[in-house]
C-alpha cells in the first residue's frame with residue numbers, strides 16, 4: 553500500500569517542508585513542498601507541486617505577544633490539516649524532522665517520545681538558536697496529533713565517524729566529559745551527497761572528497777570513502793566558514809575582550825556572533841550572497857565580504873585536503889554552492905596547487921561536472937536534498953520499529 557511521509561526542516565524563523573508518496577518497494581516521489589515563514593512575526597504558508605505550481609497559500613495576523621500558546625501551533629496545525637486533506641486516502645506514515653543537535657548520544661534517527669523530547673530539549677545550551685526552532689514543530693504536532701509517528705533526524709549524526717582527534721578540543725578533559733567537544737553539522741546534507749556520489753562517480757564515492765555546503769549556514773565536510781572524517785563546524789554552528797550572519801572561525805580571545813573590555817553579556821555576544829557577523833557584519837549591508845554579488849562592483853564593503861568568504865573557503869578546503877592526505881573530488885552544494893558560479897570560480901582559481909582546473913563554460917552553465925578533463929580533482933555541483941534524506945530515515949526507522 554502507498555503511504556506518505558512529511559519531512560520538516562526547521563530554521564530559526566521558517567520551516568521548509570516536503571511531502572512524499574512512497575510505495576512498499578521503497579520507491580518515493582516528492583509530491584509537494586513549501587515553507588512556513590515568519591512564524592513569530594507574520595506567518596505565511598505556501599505549498600507547491602513538483603512542477604512549482606502553487607497548491608495552497610495562506611497568511612495569518614501576527615501572533616499576540618501576550619498569548620502564551622506556542623506560536624508554532626497555528627501554522628503547524630494548518631500545515632498538517634492541509635497535508636491530510638491533500639493526501640486524501642493515502643495514509644501519513646510519519647513525520648520526520650531535521651534536529652540540529654543530537655549531542656554525544658544520538659548517533660542515528662530516533663522515534664520521538666516524551667522522554668526523547670526532554671533529552672533533546674536538554675541539548676538547547678549547545679545550539680541555543682537552532683534547537684528550539686527544531687523542537688517547536690515537534691511539540692506542536694505532538695499536541696495536535698498525538699497519534700502521528702514523529703522521527704528526529706540529526707544534523708550531527710553523520711559526523712560520528714570522525715576520528716577522536718577531530719572531535720577533541722584542547723581544553724581540560726572534564727569539558728569533554730560534559731559534552732564540550734566538536735560535533736559538526738549539516739550532516740543530512742552530507743549524507744545525501746555521499747549517497748548521490750555512489751551513483752555519480754565511483755572515484756569520488758571511494759576516494760577523498762570535500763563537500764562544500766554553502767547556504768545561509770555554511771560548512772565543509774571531508775569525506776573519506778563516503779564517511780565524514782573532518783568538518784569545519786565544531787561544538788556549535790558558529791565555527792568554520794564565513795556565513796550569512798555568523799562569524800565562522802574566531803579566536804576565543806575576542807569573546808573575552810567583548811566580555812571584559814566592552815562589558816557585553818552572553819546574550820549580547822550571542823547576538824553579535826549569530827546574527828550580526830559574517831557577510832552581513834563585514835559588508836554592513838546584507839547577509840544574502842545574491843544581493844552582495846549585485847552590489848560588489850560599486851560597493852567596497854560588499855566586495856570585502858565576498859573576498860573574505862572566498863579566502864576562508866580556500867583556506868579551509870586546504871585544511872580538509874591535508875586531513876584527507878590529498879583530494880580527488882570537490883562538490884559544491886546548497887543555495888550558494890549550487891547557484892553562484894562566481895563563488896565557485898573564486899575558490900577554484902586558488903586551488904590549482906591541489907590539481908583543481910575549472911571549466912569556465914561548464915561552471916557558468918551550472919553543469920554537473922565543472923572541472924576540465926585534465927583536472928586531477930573532479931569538481932561537481934550536486935543539489936542537496938535534506939528532506940529526501942529525512943524521508944529515507946523515517947521509512948527505515950518506522951520499518952525497524
Ligand SMILES: Nc1ncnc2c1ncn2[C@@H]1O[C@H](COP(=O)(O)OP(=O)(O)O)[C@@H](O)[C@H]1O
Nearest residue numbers: 767768769839840841842843886887888891892
Ligand atoms: N542564484 C543565486 N546566486 C547566488 N546566490 C544564491 C542564488 N540563489 C540562492 N543564493 C544564496 O544562497 C543562500 C541561501 O542558501 P540556502 O541553502 O537556501 O540557505 P538555508 O541555509 O536557509 O537553507 C543565500 O545567500 C542566497 O543569496
Ligand SMILES: CC(=O)OP(=O)(O)O
Nearest residue numbers: 737738767768769789
Ligand atoms: C547547521 C546550520 O548551520 O544550519 P542552517 O544552515 O540551516 O542554518
Ligand SMILES: [Mg+2]
Nearest residue numbers: 767768769886
Ligand atoms: Mg539549508
